[in-house]
Amino acid sequence: MITVQVKNGNVDGALKKFKQRVAKSGLPSEIKKKQAFDKPGVQRRNAKKEAIKNSRKAAKRERKDS
Numbered sequence: 001m002i003t004v005q006v007k008n009g010n011v012d013g014a015l016k017k018f019k020q021r022v023a024k025s026g027l028p029s030e031i032k033k034k035q036a037f038d039k040p041g042v043q044r045r046n047a048k049k050e051a052i053k054n055s056r057k058a059a060k061r062e063r064k065d066s
Helices: 011-025 027-035 040-065
Strands: none
Touching: 011 027
16 A cells, blocks of 8 residues: 655645555556457567567667667
């Protein structure tokens, strides 16, 4: 469970921090995935696209560091 303390009555700041923590936890994307059923072939395609995207991102990061 995600908790945020409200300091000095700053509810807006606490709400902003709560939203950041929820987004970082991956909860919204997980809920979105569970709303609709994907066929196994579509799941494989999406996994392959994600792997390609991640490998390109890693290669770009590696080139940047070198």
